[in-house]
Amino acid sequence: MASPHLPRLDGATGWLNSAPLDPADLRGSVVLVNFWTLTCINWLRQEPYVRAWSRAYRDDGLVVVGVHTPEFSVEHDVDQVRRAVAARDIDYPVAIDNAYGVWNAFDNQYWPALYFVDTDGVIRDQHFGEGRYDESERVLQRLLGVDREPVPVRGLGVEAEADWSHLRTPETYLGYARGEHFASPDGVAFDEEATYAPPDELPRNHWALAGDWTIGAERAVLDRAGGSVVVRFHARDAHLVLSPGGPGPVPFRVLLDGEPPGPSHGVDVDEDGFGVVEDARLYQLVRQWDTIRDRTVEITFREPGVEAYAFTFG
Missing domain, CATH: 3.40.30.10 (Glutaredoxin)
Known part of the structure; x- marks a missing residue:
């Protein structure tokens, strides 16, 4: 042919x-x-x-x-x-x-x-x-x-090339059309504002929300300041696709296993975990510098309106 x-x-x-x-x-x-x-x-x-x-x-x-x-x-x-x-x-x-x-x-x-x-x-x-x-x-x-x-x-x-030998967590979508492994106890309220909480224990490759969010087909949108996204992952790098959802920047803070990330911060976060969503793009939150293992990363946003689309890992 x-x-x-x-x-x-x-x-x-x-x-x-x-x-x-x-x-x-x-x-x-x-x-x-x-x-x-x-x-x-x-x-x-x-x-x-x-x-x-x-x-x-x-x-x-x-x-x-x-x-x-x-x-x-x-x-x-x-x-x-x-x-x-x-x-x-x-x-x-x-x-x-x-x-x-x-x-x-x-x-x-x-x-x-x-x-x-x-x-x-x-x-x-x-x-x-x-x-x-x-x-x-x-x-x-x-x-x-x-x-x-x-x-x-x-x-x-x-x-930088992914660390394929340690990559155990797949791409994870936050919209309900392709979302999987959502662990907040009451499940998803489709296309309407709801208050979410994380579970007491988050299994590997699962994610959850905390605070007031609206989960749509392709994204989760924060309705009130102070909401968080949390995921349990196994990879060197953790990224999140974010948009400010409006004209103004949205400050956020990342905690890794409940602490500032220190030397394991990604390029879009400082050692204390602070960063800002300014454009719609992929944000690198974590790059582990020591032994790669299961970690929990939590991202808390100081302003409403932010849109979260998908986690990716490397």
Whole structure:
């Protein structure tokens, strides 16, 4: 069966760093199409490689095209995407795919996803998820007709490679549409304000709320100041996708097993556990520096309105 050709890109609702592109514009170039969404930890860890390849092989004929297809409703905000692009110094074209037009044209199912396209516009390879970086770079080199040492890449902070050997806790959604392992004693009140409390003991890979929250299909929204989210996890890193839910920042504090995190604080938290939600993005709360073990992290917010979407771990 013949390999598929690069689909049309006119389903994009906008573009960053470029005028609109279509397959005819890209014919004669090797193209790497990267589907992503700004809160995805897997993409955040992959993106340093894509950025490095774009710069290393641009003069050899490589064009990287990012496609931002939102997972959560808050990710439809183009200004949020623009800030994410600027924060990572992404200078290659990015299609804004708010209507899923490009996603559906590729029949894509994953964040992140890579599609490798030759100079005739034929998709020659694909990869779903993070990892496989050496092999992906070899595919690019083969399509470009070059042979050199791989580009050195070292992710820092949130972008650092996960500690896969100690990762025991899966991604955990807080909205009821995909939420699992919710441990507050009275269960979920769907789409209405309710007062929650954590259980006396929280099992590994379970989470709970404390205070007044409204749990919707994709997020939990804090209705009164002082509410908390708590999760029991086993991983080096703990992250939470958050949005301030309004124009103002929302201060928060993280406790790890009931104490300030100290040297185990994440990049978005200081040693005393203090941080601020300013944009809709992924916040790194914990990076354990010593023996990785079961831990309980609690995040308490000083202002209402904050939106909590999903925990991820690494």
